[in-house]
Amino acid sequence: MSELEQIPVSLSYWQDVRKRFFGNKISIVGLVMLVLLIAVGIIGPFISGWKYDDLGPDILVGPGSKGHWFGTDDLGRDIFTRVTFGIRLSLTVAIVVTTISVFVGVTLGGLAGYFGGWIDTLISRFIDTWQVIPFVLIGFAIITVFGSSFWVIVAALVFTGWYSTTRLFRASVMQVKSLEYVEAARASGATTKRIILRHIGPNAIPPIIVVLAFSVAGAILSESIYAFLGVGFREPTPSLGVMISSSRNFLTDKPFVFFIPGSILVLLTLSIVLIGDGLRDALDPKLRGVK
């Protein structure tokens, strides 16, 4: 392959990406699932006829009975309404957390990956330090002291998420940097700015898009794990993790209280993972032309 073909800034590259993405059945399934879930999250609360903290008289009634599509929980609250709010909450938290984490990751990872040397050592060892501390513990420390409000939880999730995006972006910049054509450009006397903008940047964008998708899924999972362990959102906030956690006692005789929020959480993360997967296949220039 010639050097020119490897610089993916051309229109044809993105057309190609689109074609590849929409040609992938699995990622289309993911996209449709996500769109449906978002639609339910937006419209659901308006059509359910209940509020998420309304305590009805019917406790633990099954799906479909007494005007509750998904049944009620142990306080008589409408599970459908709570689940729709849960989708909204999960996505909001995940998008906020991902935006911040990716911003931090691109900056630090880019610096470390491109310049190498002591900057890389410093940033990498800093990452190592954070990474060896179990993320659950950082969450526990922050949330037991500062309480479990929205922004504290976001902060805890960013503190535990920034380094993986940084690490991935650093690795991807290093990989691109060591490609022959970049080395060739450097050898031919191109300026740093030109190398970053023209050669490394465009090639490092696809990984960011993929990381973005996986970070959103990761943040949704982490948020629910915190809630499950008792350090994330709390009642009556309708977080999917909170709902699953409090369903544990009813697993034997009212399993729907677990299965409904559980499967919504799984479908939500799964749809995003599938999209991310499709994006990765579609964006990876090295896979072009290989079938």
Added chain:
Amino acid sequence: MFTYTIKRLLQSLIVVWAAVTLMFALFFVIPGDPISLKSGEKSLPPEILANITAKYGLDQPTYVQYFRFWSHLFRGDLGYSYKNDKSVNTILHDGLSTSARLLFWGALLQLIIALTVGLTSAIKRGSLGDRIGTVFSVGIQGIPVFVSGLLAQYLFGVLPFQLHWDWLNFFKPWPQSWHAGIIPGDSWKGVVLPALVVAVVDAAFIARMLRSSLLEVLRADYIRTAFAKGLSARRVWFHHALRNAMIPVITVYGTSLIAIFGVAVQTEKVFSLPGMGSTIADSALSQDSPVVLGLAIVVIAFGAIVNLIVDLSYALIDPRIKIDSKAVH
């Protein structure tokens, strides 16, 4: 390689020191006075609090506590729980033995699943097996551990119990006695579900990584050359392809080993196992800082060692890494 190893070793020590210090700050300095937190529904009079504060040496300035913490640590003394005066060493021993058994069986299952799925789907790319493998490994990524744990309890516990299918009921108590420390002495079924839950998450991830890494390597020129030279497929696969495909897999495996603590916490909470994870989580919630810190040190050291090994094996497999870092300095 020797200098590189020494350098990385020193860096790891600094990382451990920094992480432990950070934890000390998070759990001993920021929460303020930990003993006043001992008062629950019934408050303790100031004199009683003073007695307890003195007993744990918390009447000393922070820096004295910090140095004493390290000097005790070097003597192998992790202190005593605020909650019940139990030696943290004992708590650590109990928790570690449970977690180690869980993770051993989990890792074994994980390796088997990951290699089987990863290799099958790479060799037979596009086949039905590959498709099933892909769906399976993508699908599993969307399921958090606590959900798969509860799901497993339902499918292999509640449901068989209600249907009287006793052979399928794997929701049994964790074994109480062990042969050679690792083989369940009674109720081996109690190990299956927790270990499977631990294994499945990262097995899928590693299998996928192995598959895509193998596919990438297979397109590389030297593999084509190797095939062109007429080398046997087996030799190409195992000598060239697998070896090179292992680099990203090792990184991922290392990261997954560090993240295994998060998996352990959830698994142990869901299955009520008295391991490291559930003990740290419970102690953190009740702000029993000596227990949190004492157990966290082990988790931190474990993470640092895994990181070190990953980096060193990285350098071994791909000598360019080492040369690169030399060239820079």
Added chain:
Amino acid sequence: MKVLSLGKRSIAVLAAVGLAVGGTVVSAHAATAPAFIDCQLFAAGEPDHIDPALTSTLVGANVATMLFDGLTDTDASGNLYGEVASKWKTTDGSKTWVFTLKKGLKFSNGESVLPSSFVNGWKRSMDSKLASEVAYHGDFILGMNTYSSGKGAFPSSSVVADDAKMTLTVKMENPTSDWPSIVGHSVFSPIPTTMVGATDKVEEDGTKLVGNGPFMLASAITKRAGGEVVLVPNPNYGGKTPTISKMTAKIFSDTNAAYNAFASGQCDSGPIPAGRYTELLTKWGTKGVKSTLGTDYWGFNWEDPIVGGAKNKYLRSAISKAIDRQQISDVIYQGVRKPATGLLPPGLPGYVSGQGLTNTRDLAGAKADYKRWLDLGNKTPAPIRLSYNDGAGWDKVGSIIIANLKDVGIPAKLDPFAADGTYFSKMRKGQGQMIRAGWFADYAIADNFLYPLLHSKSIDGDNLERYNSKTFDALIDSARSSTNKSFAQSQYRRAEIQALRNDVVITQTVNRGIATVLSPSITTFPISPLGMVVYDQIVKN
């Protein structure tokens, strides 16, 4: 393996002792009486301590009371009786108490229980070096606080033992008519001379914690899930021999695990996981259900500008009338905790029903009171914070209250705190608005509720509301210093009305209760009002 060998050894010791004292009774008994396995006691994790000098939890104290007999105790119907003491009297208006001890009682190692055994026990439990959380119960004794805070020697002149006459004379700091009840607390247990100076780790060695109770410790792997505490009958016990030959309390990491062990036939008793009372009590029967001396309530921060002080009484009474206690009892506790009508729980000596503002929900009254409060020039407040410590189901109680208040038009929201310690220390500093609280009796007396919870001297302590009323304080002070029991009780009653009805500083929700599931072979399972299972009187077929 360790458990097994310890168990075998203690059985051998038991048999040997049985032969030595000519009591073939003991070994015969051990052969015929059934053993009892308990999964309920340590269901939600480990006990803090089983040492009577140190334990501050109900489950720990339950074991301690089986191992140690105090001077007095409270029976299943709430009456005080002498355990080691045969009688007691005061000659100077409750300032000095003289206890006469029964003769011939022995510790499980054969040593006699003497008045000096109590002095030794108190010296140990109140020692500032032992740093016991429950040492403050000794503060009723003249000069004991100086000793327990490490500022002085043990007040030997306040606790005088006469081993020849078998009397123990105790001088009090203030007149304390309830002292005979208070001294039944496990922190006042006697110890044998072998335990003098024992550290806080003595309980971790199964055989060195030696008491005078119906049981003795055979082995203890304590403070960890998977561990167990094994009690066997004390061969030297002076009272009635236990009806069971062995009591094994297993330790579980949580109630679900413990219930599952019970349900699979591993134990004779088990706990009920939250929200499954109706289902499981229907399935297993209600023999293990008992009301205990505790009350749950919500307090109002007396210093808060919205809900506190005399000027906001109508808002508080509106909230108090709006709360549906029956709904809380039905939905959350499925009847195991019953709606409360006052702060003092039924069964407590001097209890009178209906001391609170209202017994049942009064929605019309709540709306009227809220309107009155608004008419005073108040605006609809920002959502009132319902603060609570997370993880014990209070979020659900709070959710019900919020829905109750919504019916009146009072906005409210949940305000959870992740850790118990943080929650209580923040509330003590006056950072709450509506405060989740509850109390469980240390000893069965009214003062144990009213003084620590509402007296102005308990501000910064258990008076989470920071309630400060001269009228209330005066009533309590006069009751405390009175030697006339019926006058004291009427003063306590007036104080309860002052706080709950006149000032509405707290609003009660439910009385506490214990619910245990029992295997069908258990026919008698006595639980004392203080929440202690009387293991020596369990009947198993």
